[in-house]
Amino acid sequence: MTTTMQRKKQSFNPFRWFMRTGWRHMLGLVVCLYAIFPILYILSTSLYPNNDINDTTVLFAEISPANYIELFNQDTRPFARWYLNTVYIGIFTSIGSVFLSALAAFAFSRLRFRGRRGGLLSLILMQMFPSILGLVAIFGLMSDIGQVFPQIGLNTQAGLVLVYMGGALGAGTYLMYGFFNTVPKEIDEAATIDGASTLESSLR
Numbered sequence: 435m436t437t438t439m440q441r442k443k444q445s446f447n448p449f450r451w452f453m454r455t456g457w458r459h460m461l462g463l464v465v466c467l468y469a470i471f472p473i474l475y476i477l478s479t480s481l482y483p484n485n486d487i488n489d490t491t492v493l494f495a496e497i498s499p500a501n502y503i504e505l506f507n508q509d510t511r512p513f514a515r516w517y518l519n520t521v522y523i524g525i526f527t528s529i530g531s532v533f534l535s536a537l538a539a540f541a542f543s544r545l546r547f548r549g550r551r552g553g554l555l556s557l558i559l560m561q562m563f564p565s566i567l568g569l570v571a572i573f574g575l576m577s578d579i580g581q582v583f584p585q586i587g588l589n590t591q592a593g594l595v596l597v598y599m600g601g602a603l604g605a606g607t608y609l610m611y612g613f614f615n616t617v618p619k620e621i622d623e624a625a626t627i628d629g630a631s632t633l634e635s636s637l638r
Contacts, residue, residue, distance in 0.1 A: 535606030
């Protein structure tokens with residue numbers, strides 16, 4: 435055993451290793467540095483005591499929390515409240531969009547109904563157009579809804595969550611539709627034989 439390991443160590447060729455796998459590690463390291471550098475630059479700029487971004491020629495030349503203290507102590511710009519609103523909207527949007535996308539994707543993948551093929555094609559076509567095209571329509575729709583239900587109209591967090599969820603349903607449904615297609619249907623059939631309903635068989 436020891437003799438075999440010694441032979442492997444003696445036969446190790448750095449050039450051969452670099453040509454086989456080493457260049458991949460080097461390429462991965464370069465890509466990681468390329469991706470991390472903008473983050474480090476922004477962090478260094480935020481910790482620089484002078485507010486001029488052009489003066490930060492060296493990363494982390496000076497480190498001071500003065501900018502963050504000023505940011506969170508402003509009365510006219512409640513940054514902490516804005517940040518919490520962003521977290522709140524992001525969490526509820528992600529949970530709601532994943533839940534509704536899973537329901538729609540399961541229906542397209544497992545059920546057979548009239549309009550199924552047209553619905554799938556519509557999902558693909560909707561992804562071809564940017565969401566900014568529906569800005570005026572969304573504004574008018576939320577304005578009218580707000581007159582009946584002020585809690586989900588304009589200038590409300592719930593209304594913004596609904597708008598974001600609607601924008602994410604197309605891509606989310608299509609992606610999860612592909613995932614459900616990879617799950618064997620025999621699992622659903624076995625659960626149905628055991629007495630499970632359609633919902634229970636999908637959860638299993």
